[in-house]
Amino acid sequence: DAGITQSPRHKVTETGTPVTLRCHQTENHRYMYWYRQDPGHGLRLIHYSYGVKDTDKGEVSDGYSVSRSKTEDFLLTLESATSSQTSVYFCAITTINPGQTYEQYFGPGTRLTVT
Amino acid sequence: QKEVEQDPGPLSVPEGAIVSLNCTYSNSAFQYFMWYRQYSRKGPELLMYTYSSGNKEDGRFTAQVDKSSKYISLFIRDSQPSDSATYLCAMSDHTGTASKLTFGTGTRLQVML
Numbered sequence: 001d002a003g004i005t006q007s008p009r010h011k012v013t014e015t016g017t018p019v020t021l022r023c024h025q026t027e028n029h030r031y032m033y034w035y036r037q038d039p040g041h042g043l044r045l046i047h048y049s050y051g052v053k054d055t056d057k058g059e060v061s062d063g064y065s066v067s068r069s070k071t072e073d074f075l076l077t078l079e080s081a082t083s084s085q086t087s088v089y090f091c092a093i094t095t096i097n098p099g100q101t102y103e104q105y106f107g108p109g110t111r112l113t114v115t
Numbered sequence: 116q117k118e119v120e121q122d123p124g125p126l127s128v129p130e131g132a133i134v135s136l137n138c139t140y141s142n143s144a145f146q147y148f149m150w151y152r153q154y155s156r157k158g159p160e161l162l163m164y165t166y167s168s169g170n171k172e173d174g175r176f177t178a179q180v181d182k183s184s185k186y187i188s189l190f191i192r193d194s195q196p197s198d199s200a201t202y203l204c205a206m207s208d209h210t211g212t213a214s215k216l217t218f219g220t221g222t223r224l225q226v227m228l
Contacts (some may be wrong), residue, residue: 010195026217041221042203042218042219042221043159043205043216043218048215090158090159094214101147102214103161103164103206104161104214105161106159107158108157109156109157109158111156
């Protein structure tokens with residue numbers, strides 16, 4: 001599992017409330033990602049980070065913000081949750097192999113329901 | 116049209132069958148290709164990783180890439196009920212170092228006893 005944990009694993013929240021999801025990794029990986037997974041859409045990149053305080057937007061970043069103040073933690077915040085943000089959220093990391101090839105590993109996911 | 120197309124299935128096969136899972140893509144810059152397996156309510160698990168065209172084998176699994184046709188395949192030999200899962204293809208153009216992946220929507224596989 002590449003040492004990735006996500007918290008909480010399940011959350012139900014109301015429309016308009018702020019929500020923060022946490023991704024924690026223990027192996028000092030530089031690159032971290034947040035994806036959402038929805039039926040018919042597969043996995044879509046929300047934001048990613050290439051180092052402490054270095055982040056960038058992905059394909060579906062509207063309504064989300066991220067922060068990375070420590071190598072091991074990557075936080076995803078929904079400032080004001082909407083029902084369209086009901087989804088399963090996955091954190092991922094990239095490992096860099098000898099020869100500069102890349103492999104991406106995923107955490108167990110957070111199931112978020114916005115009512 | 117999506118950049119990566121994948122038949123959602125479900126694909127039902129008897130135990131012991133050879134399974135063929137496929138993806139097509141439109142971005143000719145893609146050069147890293149991956150297959151993930153995802154069990155229900157779990158995170159995707161990296162199965163196979165290939166670079167450019169050709170075949171790669173790992174046990175009962177073979178990944179095949181045909182860049183000229185923009186077509187990738189995953190073959191599973193001697194399929195088992197434990198192979199029942201959703202299989203996701205993913206690919207990257209590997210520009211820069213962030214390795215952003217583009218995923219197919221996944222094919223659900225059921226291996227019947």
